[in-house]
Amino acid sequence: MPIDKDLVAALATPLVLAILVEGPSYGYAIVKRVRELSDGELEWSDGMLYPLLHRLEKSGHVRAEWGASDTGRKRRNYHITESGRAELADQRRQWDTANRTLGGLWGMTVATGEA
Amino acid sequence: MSVLDTRIAEWRTAILRGGAVTPEDADELEAHLREQSDDLVATGLSDEEAFLVAVRRLGEVNRITAEFAREHSDRLWKQLVVARDDTARGGSVPLMLGFAIGAAVVIQIARLAADVPYRMPGWFLLNLGLFVLPLLAAYFAFERRVRPRVALVLGGVTLALALAVNLFPFTANAQTLTLTALHLPVLLWFVVGVAYVAGEVRSSARRMDFIRFTGEWAIYYALIALGGAVLLGLTTLVLSPIAPGAIEQVWLWVLPSGAAGAVIVAAWLVESKKSIIENLAPVLTMIFTPLFALMLVGAVVSYIAVGIRGEFNRDLLAGFDVLLLVVLGLVVYGISARQPGRASRFSDVVRLVAVVAALVLDVIVLAQLIARVGDFGFTPNRIVALGLNLVLLVNLVVTAVLQLRMLAARGTAFDLERWQTRYLTVFAVWAAAVVLVLPPLYGFS
Numbered sequence: 205m206p207i208d209k210d211l212v213a214a215l216a217t218p219l220v221l222a223i224l225v226e227g228p229s230y231g232y233a234i235v236k237r238v239r240e241l242s243d244g245e246l247e248w249s250d251g252m253l254y255p256l257l258h259r260l261e262k263s264g265h266v267r268a269e270w271g272a273s274d275t276g277r278k279r280r281n282y283h284i285t286e287s288g289r290a291e292l293a294d295q296r297r298q299w300d301t302a303n304r305t306l307g308g309l310w311g312m313t314v315a316t317g318e319a
Numbered sequence: 320m321s322v323l324d325t326r327i328a329e330w331r332t333a334i335l336r337g338g339a340v341t342p343e344d345a346d347e348l349e350a351h352l353r354e355q356s357d358d359l360v361a362t363g364l365s366d367e368e369a370f371l372v373a374v375r376r377l378g379e380v381n382r383i384t385a386e387f388a389r390e391h392s393d394r395l396w397k398q399l400v401v402a403r404d405d406t407a408r409g410g411s412v413p414l415m416l417g418f419a420i421g422a423a424v425v426i427q428i429a430r431l432a433a434d435v436p437y438r439m440p441g442w443f444l445l446n447l448g449l450f451v452l453p454l455l456a457a458y459f460a461f462e463r464r465v466r467p468r469v470a471l472v473l474g475g476v477t478l479a480l481a482l483a484v485n486l487f488p489f490t491a492n493a494q495t496l497t498l499t500a501l502h503l504p505v506l507l508w509f510v511v512g513v514a515y516v517a518g519e520v521r522s523s524a525r526r527m528d529f530i531r532f533t534g535e536w537a538i539y540y541a542l543i544a545l546g547g548a549v550l551l552g553l554t555t556l557v558l559s560p561i562a563p564g565a566i567e568q569v570w571l572w573v574l575p576s577g578a579a580g581a582v583i584v585a586a587w588l589v590e591s592k593k594s595i596i597e598n599l600a601p602v603l604t605m606i607f608t609p610l611f612a613l614m615l616v617g618a619v620v621s622y623i624a625v626g627i628r629g630e631f632n633r634d635l636l637a638g639f640d641v642l643l644l645v646v647l648g649l650v651v652y653g654i655s656a657r658q659p660g661r662a663s664r665f666s667d668v669v670r671l672v673a674v675v676a677a678l679v680l681d682v683i684v685l686a687q688l689i690a691r692v693g694d695f696g697f698t699p700n701r702i703v704a705l706g707l708n709l710v711l712l713v714n715l716v717v718t719a720v721l722q723l724r725m726l727a728a729r730g731t732a733f734d735l736e737r738w739q740t741r742y743l744t745v746f747a748v749w750a751a752a753v754v755l756v757l758p759p760l761y762g763f764s
């Protein structure tokens with residue numbers, strides 16, 4: 205089932221930050237990780253990830269540097285910063301609330317994590 | 320060259336067109352394409368097929384460049400490459416000319432009605448901004464095809480302002496009338512700003528665009544004025560031997576029309592060239608920030624060493640308001656040209672020095688003035704000069720702190736940018752207060 209594009213846009217920031225919490229990563233790997241996590245149900249244009257990453261860099265949530273892959277190909281690696289972690293925690297609180305609210309209506313048991 | 324290389328080279332050319340995507344971004348996107356293609360080839364696709372699928376997943380070139388342009392609107396301001404296929408960006412010439420001529424006609428009707436320059440009635444000065452700036456706002460509203468609701472709000476606010484200032488029962492030679500006449504254009508400029516950003520007033524990036532526009536517009540306007548002065552001077556010279564009597568009429572018809580029309584023309588020029596050449600405000604900033612920093616530090620040292628002599632008056636405070644405004648301009652336009660990741664530490668330090676020196680200087684002057692305020696009393700002029708000084712002081716103190724955090728790598732230029740774009744609201748509220756609240760407060764005297 206494809207997910208509504210506004211919802212994808214809202215999801216994108218916490219999703220990318222949460223992936224970067226697992227460790228530094230780069231564009232293509234992030235896209236692959238998203239596909240893997242959502243079983244391919246979360247479809248977005250891969251190209252849209254980069255403006256998002258650049259926005260996060262500009263606001264200081266991530267740090268970027270050029271590196272190289274094992275095969276020597278140029279690659280831009282992204283690391284999460286302290287402010288990125290704070291932003292993620294904040295986003296997580298918001299998503300928890302959203303989950304709880306909808307879950308209450310739909311009678312689901314939603315796992316709420318400690319933010 | 321393999322099929323894949325050729326295809327990627329073609330794709331790269333397409334994505335770089337327009338200037339929103341830098342070669343560095345293209346490198347990043349290209350790496351993505353190649354890696355995706357490699358993975359697809361590993362599953363058994365041919366090079367050609369793999370490339371097609373990878374490009375399709377990446378998204379349409381137009382949508383990617385549009386998204387980059389939105390995210391990095393600053394780049395379009397300093398592009399050396401002209402995107403010729405994008406003629407819509409500057410707006411159409413006839414529309415611009417229509418509004419420019421409209422502004423000229425309005426100002427001439429007002430001039431004839433007021434019998435300027437033989438008499439200078441208060442209402443003419445009071446409404447000077449209203450003759451031209453609403454047309455500029457309307458031009459942008461048309462150009463940007465703003466939503467009807469935004470257009471309605473813009474029209475309503477302009478009308479309300481026009482009614483308010485003209486219904487105020489100002490007494491003759493009232494200080495508050497002069498202050499309102501000075502601040503109304505500022506307030507109207509913010510109305511222009513709302514039209515400029517097409518109603519997206521909450522967006523920090525759009526607000527920053529408006530700040531850039533303001534600086535570039537002022538420079539263009541000054542250049543046009545310079546050219547106009549040369550034109551009028553030479554016309555006078557040419558006419559003097561044959562028809563000296565006609566000179567005055569030429570000035571009366573050309574000067575006001577030109578000054579009003581140039582407001583629209585300058586705005587159009589800024590918009591149409593913003594992608595053609597490097598913008599000027601940051602270049603001027605680069606030259607003048609170190610010079611101002613030197614001058615300010617020198618002033619602080621001598622103020623402290625020598626002590627302040629001579630009389631202090633309101634003009635001096637107004638002068639210091641201008642000084643703070645100039646320093647603020649240097650910081651804002653310096654920041655707007657700063658490229659993330661490749662900023663010069665030197666210019667950050669120079670900016671900080673300039674801001675701190677201006678602050679120290681201002682505090683010295685303010686302390687002197689406030690100590691003597693008992694002798695002067697609070698006239699409207701002094702309230703406004705002091706109020707503006709405080710508004711600027713608060714902005715610059717926070718600016719200095721943010722700049723310091725930036726140097727300590729604990730903050731980013733983005734924080735500073737956001738602070739400045741948010742502070743625009745304070746300036747607008749301040750101008751509105753001077754225009755609408757101060758006159759009744761002082762009984763319109």
